[in-house]
Amino acid sequence: MAKGTWVFVDQRDGKIRKVTFELLSKAAQFGDEVAAVVMGKGVEGLAAELGKYGADKVYVVDDDKFAVYNTGAYTAQFAAMVQQYQPATILFGHTAMGKDLAARLAQKLGVGLATDCTNVEVDGGKLVFVRPVYAGKAFAKVVVEGPPVMATIRANIFDVTEANKSPEVVKVAASISDADVYQKVKEFIATVSARPELTEANYVVSGGRGCRGPEGFKLIEELADVFGAAVGASRAAVDAGWIPHEFQVGQTGKVVNPVLYVAAGISGAIQHVAGMSSSKNIVAINKDPEAPIFAVADFGVVGDLFQVIPALIAELKK
């Protein structure tokens, strides 16, 4: 009988993404044994950190073949482990890695998958996944047929709680062949930034067309640094070439879920709002009193960001 909740450990070079801890914390609420599954090279030492956030057990696959994520190796190994250990539920972060692996694995196992979930409800022993549709303009409650029941969960939704467990470590041998690998990962170019990553950030300051150019974004960055925030942008600013696409917040960019979102010089088109509407507190700064962004803002300032932002920075530094 399938039992246990597995959480896939999203890590690169031994650095675990925060969403993994959020999922371990959430999984503890399901009342079943929580196991973290980590694949990589030199990853055995991660077990302690995983136990801190709730893993009762950690399955470790430590082998050169998994040093760099590639879908083929990870899917084949994961599928073999599912067959052997029969988990009831598997959770992944809805990250580039998580959603890539989960979809391929779900098909390999012949099961359903609920992706980009923003909540998980326990209803009579079954899990009901809540996920946004139409860019968050509506939500769907989804039940998924397993076993295993599989879902990817949006980052920055669930709280991280410490459980301080000493997990049982189960070392699993690599059981894949060269034929399982079909991607050659030639290079990874890291985005170097002292600022937090958008999808994980608790504070985000975004600029739009009102920034008038890359110069306006200097003000955005200055304000971001007062909060220790990530920098974001509207599609207009990205299309104008003022800031790279990886900073775009919105339907065709990133979805963020911070405690504070500041939108400066952003009109608030539906496609942008789709990327930030679940932010807990939304501040809008815009010259146009009719800008749609004010309809979603908790606090709106009708004014020129070139005057308001420097004044705000001065106030915050007091």
Next chain:
Amino acid sequence: MKIVVCVKQTFDTEARITLKDGKINKEGVNLIINPYDEVAVEEALQIKEKGGGEVIVVTAGPDKAMDAIRQALAMGADKGVLIDADPDADEYARAVILAKVIADLKPDLILAGHVAADDGSSQVPTRLAEILNLPHVNVVRKLELSGNTATCTREADGGTEIVEVTLPAVITCQVGMNEPRYPSMKGIMQAKKKPVDKVAAAAVESKAKVIEYFLPPAKAAGKKLEGDPKEMAAALASWLKTEAKVI
């Protein structure tokens, strides 16, 4: 090169969403080609223009989805296939349905948008690759083909990856990969004469089911200040500290 592009018809991203009988209300909603799939069609056309070949657009959906196919044909695709599929089919079922049709076409390359603007699932093309036992690369911003090798620049967490696969393969496209062309009047006229096959969908059971839809609660109106920038900034700073309590 024979390229299949998977295309989905979705709601216009501007559409207001309402519920009717507990389901998403489709009445009066403007339907468009999924913006990410439009990028995939454009990429296919550019590849064809460089090295020759054929671009076939495959869509699973109701009759209305024919409009999405015609738009792709008007852009320059050569043929279309409309699979009459249950719009409520889940990702598993849709992938199986698409795979059955695409396998017969024996393409060298399969392109699709990496996500659909309506369900935001990001599953079907990856599932399709698994069924067809093909390599895939997701969320690609730049695709370079050389012989049988596809070199993909893709968005990864915290950076960019360069990934190589051998064709045939499934590549999913990210906005920004190219600028989709507007169909010309000539293209629109020619599209009417291009062949579109209508086929029945294989019978497949879904593995995930939506049990309820709901709309998010309406947001209460927030504060909105006008006037002197310094005074507004002071009020905002105070609000951030004492009411929002975020600093």
